[in-house]
Amino acid sequence: MPKKYPDAVDLRILNELQDNAKLTNQELASRVHLSPSPCLTRVRALESNGYINRYVALVDPRRVGLGVSVFIQVRLEKQVEEALQRFETAMNAYPQVMECYLMTGTSDYLLRVVVEDVPALERFIVDELSQLAGMANIQSSFALKQVKYKTALPL
Numbered sequence: 001m002p003k004k005y006p007d008a009v010d011l012r013i014l015n016e017l018q019d020n021a022k023l024t025n026q027e028l029a030s031r032v033h034l035s036p037s038p039c040l041t042r043v044r045a046l047e048s049n050g051y052i053n054r055y056v057a058l059v060d061p062r063r064v065g066l067g068v069s070v071f072i073q074v075r076l077e078k079q080v081e082e083a084l085q086r087f088e089t090a091m092n093a094y095p096q097v098m099e100c101y102l103m104t105g106t107s108d109y110l111l112r113v114v115v116e117d118v119p120a121l122e123r124f125i126v127d128e129l130s131q132l133a134g135m136a137n138i139q140s141s142f143a144l145k146q147v148k149y150k151t152a153l154p155l
Contacts, residue, residue, distance in 0.1 A: 006051060009034065011119045011155045014051065020154035043118070058151060065107045066114040068142065070121055073107035075137040084108075090132055096124060105138070110150055 006014060012032040016023060023031070029039035034110040046052045061067065077085050084102070087109065099112040115121045121140070129138060 008045065010042060010046060010051070013046065015152070015155050017055075018044075018155075019050065019069065026101070063115050065116045068115045068117055068121060069120070070113045070115070071141045072111040072113055072125075073103075073137075073139045073141075074109040074111065074129070074135065075106070076108045077134045077136045080110060086134070087132065094124070094128065096120075107137075 009032060013028065016028055016031050025036050025043070029036040030044070032039065034042070046144045058131070061069070074087070076087060088100065088102075091097050091109075091111065096113050096115055097111050098114055099110075101110045102108065103110050113121070113124065115124060125138060125140065129135070
């Protein structure tokens with residue numbers, strides 16, 4: 001059974017890995033003031049207990065031609081379980097949908113979408129999103145400037 005919360009040493013490990021997941025075990029152990037063997041044991045336990053889900057590389061979207069970031073609010077005709085599940089399944093199939101949240105308030109979902117340009121966004125909204133069964137309203141807002149972006153949790 002996993003621990004309820006990581007201890008102070010585990011939190012130091014998680015903070016270091018959030019900052020740089022490419023650290024060797026030797027480097028990580030040094031930074032968190034452990035010897036390599038117990039450090040590796042803790043990292044493996046954090047992984048197996050679900051505290052670390054995966055390791056990724058963060059790619060600059062503009063450098064790969066995805067310079068348009070858009071937030072889309074979606075309202076469905078009905079908020080029944082079947083409609084919600086159908087919408088969520090559809091969102092998981094679209095690679096341009098980076099994040100999808102079930103919301104409270106006036107919209108049912110908030111999406112963060114990245115595309116190469118405005119015509120690509122138009123194609124996504126007109127040809128894909130608006131064609132889904134049960135759509136009531138779609139509102140999009142362009143991100144003009146990214147003021148802050150973090151992936152590391154405040155541990």
